[in-house]
Amino acid sequence: MCLSGFHRSRFKPQLRRYRRIEIQCRARILIGNRHYSGYLHDISEAGAKLRTITAIRKNGGVLLRLPDLPPLRCTLRWTDTYNAGVSFDRELSRSLFSEWIESRLVTRAPGRFLDCDTEWVAR
Numbered sequence: 184m185c186l187s188g189f190h191r192s193r194f195k196p197q198l199r200r201y202r203r204i205e206i207q208c209r210a211r212i213l214i215g216n217r218h219y220s221g222y223l224h225d226i227s228e229a230g231a232k233l234r235t236i237t238a239i240r241k242n243g244g245v246l247l248r249l250p251d252l253p254p255l256r257c258t259l260r261w262t263d264t265y266n267a268g269v270s271f272d273r274e275l276s277r278s279l280f281s282e283w284i285e286s287r288l289v290t291r292a293p294g295r296f297l298d299c300d301t302e303w304v305a306r
Contacts, residue, residue: 201227204284208250212267214259215243223249228280230260230270238264245269252283 203225210233212219221235231247245257247269257269275283 201229203227203232206284206287208287211248213246213248214239214267215241217241224266226280226284228271228275228277230257230268233267233269235265235267239267251286252279 204227205225206223208223210221210223212221212233212235217240219235219237219239221233224232224234226232233247239262242259242262245259245267247255247257249255252275255275256272258272260268260270262268
């Protein structure tokens with residue numbers, strides 16, 4: 184079968200078990216014994232992508248604090264200076280995850296903050 188005109192990357196299988204939701208909110212991140220201020224970039228029941236204000240310099244256990252969720256113990260999967268991917272040590276329950284996302288996806292003017300902590304990013 185000829186795939187001319189198509190990039191093979193378009194046919195890559197989805198490696199994640201859960202779909203990521205692009206949503207931004209402030210985050211407090213503890214990696215090892217170092218504290219970081221940053222933002223959640225996207226999230227699923229099993230993990231998240233984070234962006235920090237200062238460079239991430241140390242690997243170690245991660246404690247992630249997001250508004251209206253209990254502290255989440257995580258494993259650092261990757262980092263590239265200001266961004267990091269984490270997997271949650273215990274997946275979020277479907278109901279807790281859905282309620283948390285829905286509480287942030289209220290109808291509002293595009294690009295406006297929902298509250299002082301969160302902003303929904305539409306794709």
